[in-house]
Ligand SMILES: Nc1nc2c(ncn2[C@@H]2O[C@H](COP(=O)(O)OP(=O)(O)OP(=O)(O)O)[C@@H](O)[C@H]2O)c(=O)[nH]1
């Protein structure tokens with residue numbers, strides 16, 4: 001079972017006339033909201049690499065941010081997410097120069113545009129990082145410190161006889177806190193990250209923290225945009241889509257005059273397809289995502305894991321009532337909801353078909369989720385967190 005979240009619960013408790021409109025707005029909101037993430041820090045800290053990692057890209061992918069051992073990012077560049085164009089990642093110019101002026105810098109990059117700042121360092125945090133954080137804090141914006149390239153530290157330390165990964169990590173953490181002691185109240189949050197291995201170290205904690213601190217719709221946009229690096233993130237996406245089925249059911253089910261041919265219920269197939277397609281991309285079931293994952297885990301057979309007729313139909317952008325009807329066979333509960341759908345046009349239709357559509361949408365999300373889980377399992381990524 002999935003909880004609704006306070007925002008949705010409030011809508012569900014409102015009168016039917018209002019509910020429909022509010023839910024439609026809710027569904028649109030996620031498409032309309034834009035999340036702006038600023039990534040900053042000194043030259044070579046790993047800013048561009050981090051941006052690529054959270055866009056699910058490798059350094060040599062087309063559209064990846066250029067990275068390298070020499071100074072590569074001199075100007076402010078914005079990168080859209082490959083499947084969530086409303087999530088923008090800003091690769092800010094480095095802050096390395098000794099003449100760095102935090103306030104001037106923030107004015108130049110237009111501080112107000114951003115939802116939060118990520119300040120990256122691959123070594124000790126420096127004076128410039130502290131100045132920047134203080135200036136951001138003064139403007140009441142969120143910022144997080146990322147200590148990058150942790151895989152390097154672990155690799156180097158692992159040569160030692162008494163190597164203990166947890167000890168190395170807490171040592172780095174303490175060191176970072178020491179260098180940032182001028183920023184207190186609250187104590188700055190520091191996350192240890194490897195852009196090459198997002199599933200390790202503090203990346204999930206960073207995501208969890210952002211989830212708590214961002215407004216609901218921005219948080220949802222963030223979650224949907226993250227690459228699937230572990231079963232935890234997949235579970236979060238599943239939950240998010242399950243919550244959204246409420247809004248999608250209303251948006252599609254309330255069009256009681258345009259039933260899908262052959263189905264004795266009113267629902268707009270275009271809205272269903274759009275909803276499932278969004279889900280398909282977010283769960284990483286599209287060819288491009290699967291190909292990338294295949295390369296990463298060195299397993300060319302991941303594509304063949306996608307056997308579900310629904311998944312195949314979405315890939316071919318041809319969702320018909322055949323696949324939709326098949327969904328209704330998934331479980332008895334769905335069949336039950338189906339049988340309750342009254343004749344189109346009766347007074348109760350909108351509300352009744354709403355519940356049937358909801359059940360249908362949930363069965364669809366579950367079908368996509370099962371396929372995505374199977375892909376993760378075959379890729380050997382199920383117990384990495
Ligand atoms: N091992 C390891 N290397 C990393 C990581 N992140 C970045 N690097 C390497 O560090 C170097 C610099 O990375 P970039 O992402 O280009 O750094 P940047 O902050 O964008 O640099 P500028 O644009 O020049 O300011 C590259 O050679 C990356 O491959 C990481 O998490 N682990």
Ligand SMILES: [Mg+2]
Nearest residue numbers: 047048072073
């Ligand atoms: Mg760069």
